[in-house]
Amino acid sequence: MMDRSARAALDARTVVAPDYDALCDKVAAATSDWIVRHPGSLVCLAAGDTPLPVYHRLVARQQAGKVDLSSVFYAGLDEWVGLGRADRGSCLQVMSDGFYVPAGIPLDRRRVFDGLADPVAECRAMDQWIRARGGIRFTLLGIGLNGHIGFNEPGAPDQDGSIVVDLDDTTRAVSAKYFGATLPVRQGVSVSARSLLRAETVLLMASGAKKAPIVERLRSGAPVREVPAARLLDHPGLRLFLDRDAAGSVS
Ligand code: PGA
Numbered sequence: 039m040m041d042r043s044a045r046a047a048l049d050a051r052t053v054v055a056p057d058y059d060a061l062c063d064k065v066a067a068a069t070s071d072w073i074v075r076h077p078g079s080l081v082c083l084a085a086g087d088t089p090l091p092v093y094h095r096l097v098a099r100q101q102a103g104k105v106d107l108s109s110v111f112y113a114g115l116d117e118w119v120g121l122g123r124a125d126r127g128s129c130l131q132v133m134s135d136g137f138y139v140p141a142g143i144p145l146d147r148r149r150v151f152d153g154l155a156d157p158v159a160e161c162r163a164m165d166q167w168i169r170a171r172g173g174i175r176f177t178l179l180g181i182g183l184n185g186h187i188g189f190n191e192p193g194a195p196d197q198d199g200s201i202v203v204d205l206d207d208t209t210r211a212v213s214a215k216y217f218g219a220t221l222p223v224r225q226g227v228s229v230s231a232r233s234l235l236r237a238e239t240v241l242l243m244a245s246g247a248k249k250a251p252i253v254e255r256l257r258s259g260a261p262v263r264e265v266p267a268a269r270l271l272d273h274p275g276l277r278l279f280l281d282r283d284a285a286g287s288v289s
Contacts, residue, residue, distance in 0.1 A: 040259030040271075048257060048271065052278040054285045058091075058245045061281040065178065065243050066095035068277070070105040072176050072239055077109040080171040082229060082237070083137070084115045084188065085129035086180040087215070088245050093137035100141060107141045111171050113164065114150030115179070116188040116228035118213070118221075119202070122154040127216030129153075151200075151227045160227055161200035168233065176239045184208035185252050185265030187234065187242070189226030192264055201230045231269045240270055243279040250286035257288065 040048070055061035069092065073081065083089070100107050114129055121128035130150050138148055149167040151160045168174060179187045186192070189203045203226050205213075214220045234240065244253050255265050257278075262268045270276050280288065 040257070044259070044271075045257070048278070049288070051276055052280065052288060054288055055279070055281050058281045061243065061245055061279055062089075062091040062095055065089070065241060065279050066092045066099065068241060068279075069176075069178055070096055070099045073107065073110050074105050076175060077106075078111075079175040080111045080113060080168065080173065082113045082115050082174045082177040082234065083133065084177075084179045085132045086182075088180040088243055089178055090132070090136050092178070092243075093133075093141075097137070097140045108143055108147055110147075110176075112138070112143060112148040112150075113168055113174060113229065114148070115177070116226055117151035117153040117160075118223045119153055119157050119225040119227060120223060121221070122152065125153075125221075126218060127213070127221075132216070153227070157202045157225065157227045161202060164227075164229065165199040165233075168229070174229070174233060174237045176241075177234050177237045178241045178243070179234070179267075179270075181242060181244050181249065181252055181256065181267045182209060183212060183248065183252055185256065185260070185267050187231060187267045187270070189228035190231040190266045190269075192266055194228075194266065195230070196232060197230055198232050199230060200227060200233070202227055231266055235269060235273055237275065239275045239277075240273050241277050241279060242267065242270060244284040245281045247283040249284040253280060253284050253288075254286050
């Protein structure tokens with residue numbers, strides 16, 4: 039359980055937007071402002087449904103001359119093992135079509151996991167990419183219904199660098215919404231929670247009533263082995279962005 043002062047500290051780092059549109063506006067502004075102030079830094083972006091409109095807003099901000107999105111480097115957060123660019127719902131497809139291509143990010147400014155390659159070799163290559171750029175400095179994350187961040191599932195290895203993870207039942211069930219079908223995904227590759235925790239700025243966003251129970255468990259200090267996102271709670275650079283429906287009892 040979280041004591042009262044820890045809860046107050048978390049409240050101070052929590053932003054509740056009236057609705058999803060307003061939430062995405064706020065996260066896009068925070069992300070864009072950070073990028074403007076940190077050229078040359080490494081950014082790690084999640085590929086879930088929740089942040090997608092944020093990426094569209096970032097592209098719009100670039101078109102309006104407010105940010106140069108190619109001034110930073112990117113590391114993809116995770117990928118389904120066995121899926122590639124041609125598979126609808128792969129992280130590569132979602133992020134390429136939703137962000138990297140419309141934003142015009144050159145290939146030498148981004149690295150994402152290749153779900154069709156050997157997962158262990160992919161982890162090594164990602165770790166090298168991250169190390170060579172001095173580590174991840176900013177990350178934008180979502181939270182899964184099971185409390186995961188990336189594919190840091192409940193009980194996933196707590197180690198440095200990237201990890202190959204057996205997906206849990208919730209994640210496999212949820213996966214159909216991305217693919218438009220049930221695909222036999224069993225494993226994922228992901229930047230580990232420990233590597234994400236090295237970032238100075240961590241934005242965690244959640245939207246919708248379906249996320250309210252996991253947000254409440256997170257905010258009540260659930261154990262990390264049950265809610266992996268709880269690892270972020272002690273991070274001084276954490277900001278929690280919620281819309282009204284995901285915020286539940288948070289005022
Ligand atoms: P979602 O995914 O944004 O599609 O809900 C979040 C997650 O599973 O990390």
